[in-house]
Amino acid sequence: MLTVNKLLPQGQGLAPVLLKRAATVELDWDVRQRSRFDATDSQGRALGVFLPRGTVVRGGDVLVAEDGAMIRVQAAAQAVLVITPCADHGSAFDLVRAAYHLGNRHVQIELQPDHLKIEPDHVLADMLRAMHLTVKATQAAFEPEGGAYAAGGHGHGHAHDHDHGHAHAHSNPAHGEPGHVHGPGCSHDHGHHGHEHGPHDAAAPSTTPAAPRGKPVGIAIKAATTPHVHGPGCNHDHDDHGHGHKH
Known part of the structure; x- marks a missing residue:
């Protein structure tokens, strides 16, 4: 063997x-x-x-x-029922209805453009005839639909590598794609992207050593052509700027 x-x-x-x-x-x-x-x-x-x-x-x-x-x-050829629309007043849509009702009963169905095949069942045959479909018993190969999630992924199905509904973190401007838009909730470290956030950043001389994050250099503020405007929600330490604000 x-x-x-x-x-x-x-x-x-x-x-x-x-x-x-x-x-x-x-x-x-x-x-x-x-x-x-x-x-x-x-x-x-x-x-x-x-x-x-x-x-x-x-x-x-x-x-x-x-x-x-x-x-x-x-x-191998085996006993099957071949289901077709009525030749006199039927349409292809009748096959859609038949497949729907058979699927509701968890029946294995071979789907073809002009007919369906199922294994012999006289109760189902009577139901289909009552829906004005033609049902014929014959001997033929039977290849029922495997379903979208069938194991093995071969047969009637095709493997598609589509990525539906996923957000892209960054696009490539060199390829003509739109750039990433930063906004609220963005977790990127903007200090490394070279973005200009206003005159306060532009006023800092290139020779000034980098200040710790969230702690601006006082001298750079005084040298700015347009002074930084402090307001509600500002996280700066105002005592270092000589404004004399008391909080």
Whole structure:
């Protein structure tokens, strides 16, 4: 028995010639939604499949055995109900309504542009016919929708690397993007950004040593062409400026 513990979704990364030469195995949906099962491939070899829990096998996936042998999976034909709009007075919107009602009942559905497929269920078939849909029993491969959060992320879904709703801390003006706007609540250290906050900052000579944060240099204040105006909420120590304010 060949032990299989790896799966390549849709044979990703394999050359077409390798896929063409690989043995095949036909599996219905009941087996393919399991992570552990036994099967026999087209070469008559017994397979013991042990995949991570939650793995769903789709038609077109490739199983890889411990010895490197590759087996391409084919979705076997099985009993299904094919649901289509009424040919006389139906529309594609009828399929949307049908999918909605089936989804409310947690039914696995294969979604196609012009039809739906579900596993046989006479109660559901009667409900769909009452909605003026055509329901036909047949034998066909069944690939139900995996859902937006299905494990493995392959099958009908596509991986998108969209970053929705996240604020960018800084944009790059060199790329023609708008610059960052600083405002209340901004946690940046503005002392290192070279922003001009008013005449008080501009009056300080370049040779004056930097004062401790929140403690302005008195001589720089006197040299300013436009004096700093103190008012409510000012955090300066007014006694150092000679204003004679008593607080």
